[in-house]
Amino acid sequence: MYSYAGLIILFPLVGFLLLGLFGRKIKSETLVGSIASAAVILSFGVAVAIFVEMLSLPVEERHHIISQFQWIAAGALSVNVAFQVDQLSILMTLIVTGVSALIHIYSIGYMHGDKGYWRFFTYLNLFVFSMLMLVLADNFLLMFLGWEGVGLCSYLLIGFWYDRNFEKSTVADASKKAFIVNRIGDFGFLIGMFLIFVNFGSLTFDSVFSQAAVLSPGSSILFWITLLLFLGATGKSAQIPLYIWLPDAMAGPTPVSALIHAATMVTAGVYMVARCSVLYALAPATMEIVAVVGAVTAFFAATIGLVQNDIKKVLAYSTVSQLGYMFLALGVGAFASGLFHVMTHAFFKALLFLGAGAVIHGMHDEQDIQKMGGLKKYMPTTYKTFFIAALAISGIPPLSGFFSKDEILWRAFADGSPILWFIGFATAGITAFYMFRLVSLTFEGKPRFDENHLHPHEAPKTMTIPLIALAALSVIGGFIGIPASLGGNNGFEHFLEPVFDTANTKLALVSHEISATEYVLMLLSVSIAVTGIYYARTIYLRKQNIAESFAKRFAGSYKLLFNKYYVDEAYDATVVTPIVKGSEKLLWRGIDVGMIDYTVNLTGRAASFASEMFRRIQTGVTQSYAIIFVCGILFIISMLLFR
Amino acid sequence: MNFEQIVFYLLAAVSAASAVLMILQRSPVNSALFLILNFFCLGGLYLTLHAQFIAMVQVLVYAGAIMVLFVFVIMLLNLGDGRKLKETLKWKAYTAIALTSGLLLELLYIFVPASGTISSQSPNAVEMGTVEYIGKVLFTKFLFPFEVTSLLLLAAIVGAVILAKKSARGGSAIGGKITE
Amino acid sequence: MIPLNFYLILSAFMFCAGVLGVLVRRNAIVVFMCIELMLNSVNLSLIAFSSYLGDPTGQMLVFFVMTVAAAEAAVGLAIIIALFRNKQTVNIDEINILKW
Incomplete structure (x- = not known):
């Protein structure tokens, strides 16, 4: 079963490609959600099969490297696309695929009616692919590939509703x-x-x-x-x-x-x-x-x-x-x-x-x-x-x-x-x-x-079943x-x-x-x-005034905590603003425009200045041309004479 | 001082003087006349060099045909005595004088010290200038250029006629009104 | 008796006179005449060399120079006439459209 480790990564990749290329045209939301969830569930299945086989092997034989192909061969650097299947990576794989599968099913209900439905599942599958790449890699570079991939998917998915505002700025920010x-x-x-x-x-x-x-x-x-x-x-x-x-x-x-x-x-x-x-x-x-x-x-x-x-x-x-x-x-x-x-x-x-x-x-x-x-x-x-x-x-x-x-x-x-x-x-x-x-x-x-x-309603079955499954796991998960x-x-x-x-x-x-x-x-x-x-139950259920009086008595600390210790503002002042202002004033205006553009434009201006000077030779007056003739003749004769 | 030298110095002086005077005349007709004088002197100088045929051709063609053509054109254009053409660009005159003197000095620098190498005409100079000799050389060694020259003259004739022809309206046949 | 370089000096002198005339005079016809002067000065030095060196090539060249000068004079004067008909002037300072 170990040799099928590549399938774990392959299923979400295929899901990503299918949904990425054709997702827009698939009109049925259920189909889109099913494809994405099926990809992850299949990966989970393969991971479970490998896990079961691992348990049947003696401890010394549980660590395997399954190599797919050579990726980079450049001088001393040789990196393969290869998967390291051992106890640690199979554990992470099970966690990732299992929880992802439940969340995919949940999302079918949660994202219902969203106009970017197919895009969401595309990004989710890409994310699962990258994360699995990260945990199954057998070398730092491949892990870094997955590392960057999950970062990318995080960006894409956080900014999923890219046209909305969020707190004091935008979702895109x-x-x-x-x-x-x-x-x-x-x-x-x-x-x-x-x-x-x-x-x-x-x-x-x-x-x-x-x-x-x-x-x-x-x-x-x-x-x-x-x-x-x-x-x-x-x-x-x-x-x-x-x-x-x-x-x-x-x-x-x-x-x-x-x-x-x-x-x-x-x-x-x-x-x-x-x-x-x-x-x-x-x-x-x-x-x-x-x-x-x-x-x-x-x-x-x-x-x-x-x-x-x-x-x-x-x-x-x-x-x-x-x-x-x-x-x-x-x-x-x-x-x-x-x-x-x-x-x-x-x-x-x-x-x-x-x-x-x-x-x-x-x-x-x-x-x-x-x-x-x-x-x-x-x-x-x-x-x-x-x-x-x-x-x-x-x-x-x-x-x-x-x-x-x-x-x-x-x-x-x-x-x-x-x-x-x-x-x-x-x-x-x-x-x-x-x-x-x-x-x-x-x-x-x-x-x-x-x-x-406002009439709150309970969530549909696609959303509550994953909740129940996770609750069960939260209860019994500790027993191992x-x-x-x-x-x-x-x-x-x-x-x-x-x-x-x-x-x-x-x-x-x-x-x-x-x-x-x-x-x-x-x-x-x-x-x-x-x-x-x-x-917590006492204060917030029965005696709410305690919470309020605490907030008033320790108003300073309350403000500090509520504003997250002003860390964001501190970073903004010390790191972000200097870099942005420095880039704008010094690097852009000063160096890029003032020095580099100036030099390039200077060569242009020098060329046109020189040509301005030279075009005055063409006066149109015949005899000035003749004068230049004679100068030339003088020069040639003197060259011949005095060499 | 023998006869030859006197003739030479005389002809040379007149020729040089007429050249200088030619360029200084205000009226173009006067310039033309001095140039004709110059050509005659040159013809004489050719004779001192025993080039009889060329001397005759010089007088016939240059002084007789070309200068007549010039005088015709001057008369045709009715330019007057040229008082209207005043010099207004002084820098042109000064640079021209400077350059020309430079040129003259250089040429003299070449020619003046080269004395003594050839001090007398070659023995067959007399025989070389005859019509018979020139004819012999012209039609054997220089036949091709001779024939090509005839083509050149044909081109010149055709060109001159077309350029100078009047069109029906009174302007020239070539080109329209030249505007600034 | 007359050394060769006397003829050459005279030729140089006439040539420079011609050059000066070309550069200074403003009447196109006079400029043209100065060009003829320059051609003649060259003719003189060619004949001188031919005579002193015993080579007929010099005289042949003079022959052809004269032919070409005649053709050139004809065509050049025709151009001046055409120019005069269009611009009513032969002042070459005024014929200056071909400039920057």
Whole structure:
């Protein structure tokens, strides 16, 4: 089955081409949606078949490279289009294709009636193709191809409704922002790739990692490579300092937010760091930076999400925060835990976004939660699944979020430092609070809209079935990773162990015995989550005046949080405006027009000036011509005489 | 100082003087007359060089035909004494004088020191100038140019007639009114 | 007795006189006459060389020069007549349309 790995990528590509070339002419929306969904479902099927076969193989034989053809052969650089099928990539493939399939089905209902229906599914298929290319690549260059491809699709899909306005600017501006900020990260990725090629002579993962494994830890070249690659990851996975595009990306349709900005594209950075675990294990300084950035981002974004009023904005900041958790895990060496959280987060975050989409759809495009309330009697299925997802993200056992988040917090305490644990712990509390603030304000309490004019309705079956499927996964998804302390055997971590073997050896982490500390921490995180939920429900359901008085008392902090710490404004003032003004004044007017154009025009003007001078010879007076004759004769004779 | 030298100096002086005077005359008829004088002197100079045939042809063709043609045309155009054609471009005159003196100096620089190499005419100069000798050379060695010259004269005749013909309306047959 | 270069000096002198006339005079017919003067000066030096070197080629050339000069005079004067009929002037300073 392994040799059919190429089919996984082929199906979405074919779907993209079919819909791209003929989609406009297909009049039936169902057909368009079915083609796109079928492509992804088929990929999922092949991935499952390969997974099943992988499980039947012994551990040493699970890693295969399936080479398709040679792409670049230029001197020392040789790059093939080849797929690396091992435990890590098959896991990512299953997540990507599975969640994508559900979101494709959801979109059939959500995008109904849109005039760009075929375009949407075309871009979605292209996105799945690129993402799969990213996770299945066996070398950095092919991965970068997928990396750029998902960035492109993100731009196309955020700007899907390109003629609309969004907040203070336009949808087009939001998609441009996403693309440009991503680009800055990609710059880091590229330089990292160049350094890898220069130092290791190859871009293939197997070759680079085996060469790197013999280097000593703390070498400066590995520090720079890993740091630059991490810069790329901060761009793609929305960490500090390049997270600013993700809230703006909410300008796109909700399925896009669910698929790209919750479940798949933003996890590409996490995947990349996990894939390069060997390199990171040998660069302890970078690991520290990764962990700190992850933790700080988690806390930072959670505080902003606390006061937002747009339902999708809250979820966007929540995504940034949860991604911070994943990087925290990677930074302390818990690679498998980070990926576990990728998986569970994909389930409940996609569910949250799709649920939000159902709410927006039902409320006829209203997104402000201050104008909602009491929706649970209009949309029961949506309410129930959304509630389950909120419990999962808050880390309430036995839902999946509890297992993955707890594993990260435990490892942060044990292998990182208590400070890191504390930041994660505090963030967990804030997460629970703002999630249930969202649930309470949206679904519960009294309706704050005019019930006579606005009749919210439940979403159609195509939209609710994926919600139910994701809710089920959010509930049971954690059971494959039950840690030893709770009686499980942590199948997830064992499955991925061979991939991170080298890295773990390099990190020389002490294997942890089951200890009382672990139970204490577990108890603490559950209790703070429950506390957060309790306070959120109390304030927002019964005693709304507490929230208002808090906002008045801490007006300054409230304003700071509401305006996202003015980070966008700061970037604008320090980076964007100088570059734009500098380009306009200095580079364009000064150099381009003043120097280059001037010089070019000068040659033109010199030519016409010279010809002005010369044309005066043609006076029309015959004798002046004769005078010139005689001058010439004199000259020739003197040449002959005096040579 | 023998007879030959006296003749030469006399003819040379008159010829040079008439050349200079020719270019200084205000009236074109006067210029034409001085030019005729110049041609006669040149004919005399050819005789001192024993080129009898050419001397005769010079007087017949140049002084007799070409200059007559010039005088006809001057009379035809009724130009008057040329008082209306005043010189107004002074720079032209000065540069012309400068250039011409430069040219003259250069030519003199070539010709004046080259004395002594050939100081006397060649022995067969006398025989060379006769009609018989010229005829012999002309119709053997220079036959082709001779025939081509006849074509040239034909072209000249046809051209002159067409250019100078009056059209029925009174303008010239060639070209219309030339406007600025 | 008369060295060759005396004839050549005279020829040079007449030539330069002709050049000066061509450059300075404004009446087209007079310019034409100065051109004839220049041709004659060349004729003189050709005959001189022919006589002093014993080569008849010089005289032959003079023969042809004269022929050509005659043809040229005829055609040139016809052009001047045609010009006069159109512009009522033979002042070459006024015939200056072929300029920039």
